[in-house]
Structure formats: structure tokens, C-alpha cells
Amino acid sequence: MRETIISTSGLTKRYGDLVAVNELDLTIGKGEVYGLLGPNGAGKSTTILLLLGLAEASAGKAMVCGFNPATHAIEVRRRVGYLPDDVGFYDSRSGLENLLFTARLNSIAKDEARRRAWQILEQVGLASDAEKKTGTYSRGMRQRLGLADVLIKKPSVIILDEPTLGIDPQGVREFLDLIVRLSREQELTVLLSSHHLHQVQQVCDKVGLFVDGKLIADGTIDALSAKLFASEPLFVEVGFAVRNGATQMNPDELMPLTDRIRRIEGVGSVGFAEGILRVGCVNDPSSAIARAIFDAGYDLTLLQKTRYGLDEIYHRYFQERETYGKTA
Amino acid sequence: MEKLLDLYHSFAERSRRITWRQIAVPLRRLMRAERRFEALHPFWVIVGREMSDHIRSWRFIILLVLISLTCFGSLYTGLNNIGTPKVGGTDVNRAFFFLQLFTATDGTLPSFIVFLNFLGPLLGITLGFDAINSEINRGTMSRLLSQPVHRDHVLNAKFVASLLVIATLFFALTLLMTGLGLIFIGVPPTASEFLRILSFTLLTVLYVAFWLNAAILFSVRFRQPATSALCSIAVWLFLAVFYPILIKLVAKALAPEPGPFGNFDGSAANFQHTVITLLRFAPGQLYSDATTTLLMPVVRSLGPLTMEQVAGAIPNPLPLGESILIVWPQLTGLIAATVGCFVLSYIGFMRKEIRAR
Numbered sequence: 001m002r003e004t005i006i007s008t009s010g011l012t013k014r015y016g017d018l019v020a021v022n023e024l025d026l027t028i029g030k031g032e033v034y035g036l037l038g039p040n041g042a043g044k045s046t047t048i049l050l051l052l053g054l055a056e057a058s059a060g061k062a063m064v065c066g067f068n069p070a071t072h073a074i075e076v077r078r079r080v081g082y083l084p085d086d087v088g089f090y091d092s093r094s095g096l097e098n099l100l101f102t103a104r105l106n107s108i109a110k111d112e113a114r115r116r117a118w119q120i121l122e123q124v125g126l127a128s129d130a131e132k133k134t135g136t137y138s139r140g141m142r143q144r145l146g147l148a149d150v151l152i153k154k155p156s157v158i159i160l161d162e163p164t165l166g167i168d169p170q171g172v173r174e175f176l177d178l179i180v181r182l183s184r185e186q187e188l189t190v191l192l193s194s195h196h197l198h199q200v201q202q203v204c205d206k207v208g209l210f211v212d213g214k215l216i217a218d219g220t221i222d223a224l225s226a227k228l229f230a231s232e233p234l235f236v237e238v239g240f241a242v243r244n245g246a247t248q249m250n251p252d253e254l255m256p257l258t259d260r261i262r263r264i265e266g267v268g269s270v271g272f273a274e275g276i277l278r279v280g281c282v283n284d285p286s287s288a289i290a291r292a293i294f295d296a297g298y299d300l301t302l303l304q305k306t307r308y309g310l311d312e313i314y315h316r317y318f319q320e321r322e323t324y325g326k327t328a
Numbered sequence: 329m330e331k332l333l334d335l336y337h338s339f340a341e342r343s344r345r346i347t348w349r350q351i352a353v354p355l356r357r358l359m360r361a362e363r364r365f366e367a368l369h370p371f372w373v374i375v376g377r378e379m380s381d382h383i384r385s386w387r388f389i390i391l392l393v394l395i396s397l398t399c400f401g402s403l404y405t406g407l408n409n410i411g412t413p414k415v416g417g418t419d420v421n422r423a424f425f426f427l428q429l430f431t432a433t434d435g436t437l438p439s440f441i442v443f444l445n446f447l448g449p450l451l452g453i454t455l456g457f458d459a460i461n462s463e464i465n466r467g468t469m470s471r472l473l474s475q476p477v478h479r480d481h482v483l484n485a486k487f488v489a490s491l492l493v494i495a496t497l498f499f500a501l502t503l504l505m506t507g508l509g510l511i512f513i514g515v516p517p518t519a520s521e522f523l524r525i526l527s528f529t530l531l532t533v534l535y536v537a538f539w540l541n542a543a544i545l546f547s548v549r550f551r552q553p554a555t556s557a558l559c560s561i562a563v564w565l566f567l568a569v570f571y572p573i574l575i576k577l578v579a580k581a582l583a584p585e586p587g588p589f590g591n592f593d594g595s596a597a598n599f600q601h602t603v604i605t606l607l608r609f610a611p612g613q614l615y616s617d618a619t620t621t622l623l624m625p626v627v628r629s630l631g632p633l634t635m636e637q638v639a640g641a642i643p644n645p646l647p648l649g650e651s652i653l654i655v656w657p658q659l660t661g662l663i664a665a666t667v668g669c670f671v672l673s674y675i676g677f678m679r680k681e682i683r684a685r
Contacts, residue, residue, distance in 0.1 A: 045683065052474055055681050074476045082474035088467025090377075092384070101377055105475040107367040149471065 002029030005157060005189050006051065010060035013046050013213075020046040022213035023060065028191065028206075030156075033183055035200035036193040038210030044193040045085070047210075048159050051191075052082055065156060078106065081150030085162035087142060091135035095126060095145050098134055099152055106153040113152070120148045124178065140171040147178065157189045164199055176203045209313070217313075224313050236286060238277040239302030240293050257296040264288045276302070371481045374472075378489030387454050392497065395447055399501050402430075402440035407512055409434045424645060426517035427524060427623045429509045440505070441619045444532055445612055449568070451497075452539030453560040455490040458553035459544045460677060465551070469682050483544075483677050487670065490540050495533045502529045520648050527652065528622045534662050535615040539564065541669035548676040567610040579603045614662050618655040625651060 006028040013021040021043045028034045036044045049055040051064055053073030061068065067075040089098045096117055103113035121127045124144040129137070137145065143163060150158050160179070164172045180203050183190045194200050200207060201221060208218035217224055258270050261279060265288075268280040279289060286303055293300050368376070382388050409432040410425070433439040438446075460483070463469040472482060506525060510516060517525065542563060546556035584595050607613045621627045625645035646654070 049681070049683070054470070054473055074478065077474055078476040080474075082471075084467065084470045084474075086467050087471060088463075088469075089471075090381075090468060091466070092381075101373070102471075102475060104368060104373045105370045105472075105477055107370065107476075109367045146471075153475075 002031060004028070005030045006062075006064050006191065008047075008051075008060065008062040011047070011050060011057055011062055012059040013043075013050055013055065014058045019213050021050065021057075024213075024215055026208060026215060026218070028189060030189055031183070031187050033180065033190045033192065033203055033205045035204035035207045036191065036210055037195065037197065037200050037207055038193075039195055042210040043213035044210055045161055046213075048082070048161055048191070048193065051159065052077060052080060078153070079156050081153060081155035081158040083143075083146045083150050083158070083160045083163055085165055087146035087149070089134035089137075089142065089145065092133060094131050095134050095137065095141075095148075096121065096130040098145065099148055102149050103152045108153070116152055117148075120151050123151075123182075124148045125174075140167045140175070143167055143171075143175060144178075147175070151182065155188070157191065158183075159191045159193075161193050162195075163192065164194065164196060172199060179203065221313075234281050234284065235306055236279045236281060236289060237302060237304045237306065238279060238289055238293065238300070239275065240277070240298040240300050242298060257293065257298065260292045260296060261289055264292065370475070370477045371485050374477070374482060374485035375489045375492070378486055379493055382455060382490065382493050388493070391447075391451050391454055395451065395497070395501065398443040398447060399440065399505055401437055402433075402443055403505050403508060405434060405437040406430065406432045406439065407509070410513065424521060424524075424625050425515060426506075426509065426513070426521045427625070429505065429513075430525070430528070431620075431623050441528075441616065441623065444535075445616050445619075446568070448532060448536045448615075449539040449564045449612075451494065452490075452536040452541075453543045453557065453564065455493065456540040456543030457547055457557040457560050459486045459490070460547045460673075461551055461556060462547075462553050464682060465553070473682055479678060480674065483674060487541070487544065491533070491537055494536050494540070498529050498532050498536070502526075502532075523648055524622050524625070524651070527648070528619055531615070531618050531622065531655075531659070531662075534659070534666065535611065538611050538662055538666040538669065541666050541673065545669050545673040545676070548673045548680065568612045571610050572607055572613070575603060575606050608658070608661065611662060611665055614658040618658040618662075621651050621655045627651075627654070629654070 004027055006026065008024050008026045011021055011024040011026075012019065024047060026047075036047065038044055046055065050057050051062055051069055053069030053076055057070060062070070064076045065079040067079075069076045089095070090101070093101075099117040099121070100110075100113050103117060104110070108116065118127065118130070121130045124147055126141060126144055126148065129141060134142065134145065147160075147163075150160075158179075163179075164175060167175060176199060179190060179192070182188060192200065192204060204221075206218065206220050207224060209216050209224075217227065219227070254272060258272070258277070261267060261277070262270055264285050266281050266283040266285050267289075268282065269278075270280075271278045279285075284305065286305060290300055290303060406429040410428045430440045433442075460469070463472070469482075473479060502525060506517065506522075539560070543556070543560040546559045547553070550556040550559065579599075582599075584599055608617070625648075627646075652659075
């Protein structure tokens, strides 16, 4: 069991009638890369503000690095680096000057700050542009400078709010790699909010799904999919062709086949769409499915095992949310 | 014992040979090294950055040039109209000869204090109107506040930085003017004159600080810098130009009719009192009242005086303490207005939720 570094219990933030964060219970262990995942306006940014002590909670409590951000905001901010989604710099100053300003705000002496700034600029790949004014920086460079700005105070937790917004794919990859590498090297805890599923899947150890201010599920991606798709954590896509040359297939004609597949041990749901059978299952029944198709008189053209990813998890939740909305 | 004496002698010998340079250079080096390893308090870090931002900004440079020009312009008019000093003359104004440099005018160009009454607010507004909102718009505020800095430190540092810039500017200018005046006139100011000049400068800084705070208040209140600048300028114009006109207009209509033999019940004096009190709600009026009293020692009251009060008075200049006593209400009013604005912007800023852009 890892040491807990961020925890919240019943954390709630209301703006008038709107509940931005609703009874949030969150636990993040030391050294974890945690992804806060949710659509725009789900309350991710508000949660981050609450964790930093930049907004006051309506109810509930948070603990970050052993301090309550509502009462000991300074102690929390000494240990937590925060990169807002659209980070701003003093445009008339160079990147280096901006970094030094942050360093000195964190009570780092001048010489030490300068040494550290160069080292970090090297790490994020901005050493050659350090003396340029930040007004001339590109979006990707600003974001990397933002990361340097976060790292210069040697935090134990870094919180990134939509860090990859507006960067090109290559830049996103480099940026995420950098974060993961740094977090491994320096034992950093990273809290990353995003609505990009794939990026989160790529880097995060654990994921929390956020919808309408509520954390509806959290855990590792495997655990989430296991929980959500408990009956059938795997699915197999099966493509087949009719042997006698007929191209038309309708679901009624397929009844014997689907029945046959359904009888295979471990198979749950069987669906048919766009000429492909989707078979949800517990264990791996590929060979049995292949045999069933041959026995039914079809040719097998495709057989692919897939694990449920974040995409499916996300969509599954949204389907539920929409059905809730309709009934409500 | 002898050894000790020897030691003392050799030490004394050596110490005589030590020049100032030998002490100063290592001392300076030590101090510099010291400074390099100790970290400043975050508050002063922000103050430093704000000040360097102000000094580098174009608008400050433009206003600096403008104010320096008026300073030298009014020095020129002052010098032209100052007349010749009469030592031991009966004219009391002549006794405070040097102060005329700041107040004398022939009517073509306004004097220094009138200029400052007009340009001071502009300087304060320039330094304050985008203090908070532009940082929020640029997204630097959320970055700044996520550092281990108290939120009120940010606002206080901004105020202190602007105030320091203003104070430095005005003290430099007045001292420069005093120095140039000294060169041209050749008569040095007396100690009390010099103290009057210093208190006048302090008063000017206070007056500009009021407008600075008003501008900061608008910058907390409005999200767009243009809106807050416009609002500050509107308030300034209203108080400087329209408010006195309005009061005088109403006063004219309501003035008590003098009886056939004049007005002996004091109602005219009372009425005049009320009008002046109303006028003093404008900080510009307070400032000009206070500066006139400070720079013209013969001014002994800022309200109307009856004949009985004046009768028998010897037209002597007041000592500095008495002059300050006369302007004490004005001073208090200015300080109160400044603090009031600051408190409002403080509350507004502490309650504001800062999000990223």
C-alpha cells in the first residue's frame, strides 16, 4: 500500500444552485500518475482549485501532502506545482527571467535559482530559447516552459490541468513522455486532468471518471474495465463470409450461428453490426468460435480479440448518463 | 605584559596602514555574496518585479517625460515671476522667497502645484488601472497565486511598488527643482522652507496614492483594462472639472439674499462654509487647499473669515507646525479616502476566484 498524498472526503463546491464538485472522495498515493477524466465542465478544474486552496470548499475536506489547503494553503503550494490549462507568462520577459521569478517566489536564493533554472530548461529542451522573450514562444514551448516553471520549486506533487490542449501530436507525445520520465525519476505524484482518453490511457496508472461534479468510478484502467464489464472483460470481433457466394446476410438467417456461439462456454452477449459479430466473453473462446463458424458453413475472415479500453469505458458511462437524463 | 604591548603596537601600526579601500572592498564583496545566498521574502520579490515592469513600460516613460517637462516649464515661469528678494523687507511673502518657485505664475503658464493637481491623478491611474485585471487576462495571476504567496501580498506588493515608484519620482523632481532654483536664484532655502518643500512632496505622493488606489479598485472590479481605465478617468474628470461647477451652480441659486444693510446674522458665512465643505469632497480640492497652505505660509485659514477675526491680525507667516495643523483635516481626508479605496479593492480581490483564462 502506497502512502497517501492527496485525499478528499465529501469535498463539495457549489456556485449558487450549480454543484461543481459533488461529495468527492478521492485518494491518490505517492508516486502515482493519476488521470482525472471527464468532459468539459465536469468539475475537474474546480477540484484542482480546491486542492490548491485557490477556492473555498462549500463542504468536505481535502488533505494534500499532509496539509489542509483551506487553512494551510501556503504549505500546500510550497509542495505542489500547478500548471493551468492556458498558462500565462510575462511576455516582455525572457523564459529564463520568468523561471527565476517563480524560483525566487519560492524563496530559492539567486545563485541556486539560476543553476536550477538552466538545468530544468535543459531537461524540457528550452535551453537554446531561454533568453528569448516568452511573447515569441509557440504554444508547445509555452507549455514546456510551464512544466519547467512547475518543476523549479522541486514539488512532490504536480497538478496539470489539460496540459496537452492545443499542442500538435508529436509535441503531445514528447510532453507526456517527459512527464512520465520525470515522475519516475523524481518519485513525483502527478495529477493530470484531461478529456483526451488516449493520452490518459498512455500515461496514467490510475484514472478517475468525472461527470457532473461526481467521481463515478476510479481505479486502474484494468480494474475499471473489469468492474464495468464484469461479465465480459474481453470481446472478440468475428468477420465471416458465406461459402456459397451469397453476399447478403440478414440477422434472421444467422440465428443458428449466433445460437451456436452463444452456447459456447464463457460467451456473454453476441451482437451483429456492419457484417461483424461482436462477442463479449470472459475467457478466450476464439478457437471454439472459429469451429462454430466452420460448422455453420461459413468462412472465417476476421478474428480479433480486444480488451476494453478507456474509450469503451467512457462511452459506456456516457450511455448510462444519457439514459439517466432521459428518465429524469 | 611587554609582549602584549608589542602586540598592540604592531596591531596599531598595521591598522594605520589599512586604507579605506582595504576594508571597503572585502566588505562589499561579503555583502554581495551574502545577498546572493539569502532569499528575499516573496513580497519583496513581487515588489521588485512590479517596479521594474513599471519603469520599463512605455506609458510610465511617457508620463515621466510629461511631468519632467511641466516641472521645468513651471520652474521657468517660477523664476520669471519670482521678483527680487528683499532682505528684511516688510512684505511677508518675500520672507519665504524660495517657496515662490513652486507657486509663482504670471498667468500664462500654471504653477507647479496646479500642474501636479492635474497630472498627478493621471500618473496614479496609469500605474494602477490594469494592476489586477491584466494579470488575470494574461493568465499570470493563477500561476502567481499557485506559488507559496499570500493572496494579499500580491495586492499589497502592487500598491507598494507603484507607491515607491511615485515617491521616488516626485522626490527626485522636487529636489531637482530645488537644486536648479538654488543655482539660478542663488538664495538657499531656509530650513523651514526646505521642510515645507518636503512635506509638500509627501502630500503629493499621498494625493497620487489616492488615485492609484482608486484605479486599482477599478482594476479589481472590471475585467477589461480599457473599462477600468475609462472609469478611473471618468471619475477623475468628474471630480476635477464637473463637480466644482455643479456645486457652484447650485450654490449660486441657493445663496441667501443679503438684506438692505448687509448680512449680519452670519448666514452668509455659514452658507459659504457649507459650499466649501461640499467642494472638499473632491480630493483635488483637498490637495490644492493643503499645498497652498504648505507653500504659502501667510495662508492662515482655509474657510471664510469675518472682519472681527481678521481685525488686528498681524500678517505674519505661520510656522510650519501651525500650517500643518491647518491642513490636518485635509490630510486626514486624503488618507481616509486612500485607505477606503484600498480596503474596497482588498475585499474585492480576496473574494475573487481566480481561474485560468
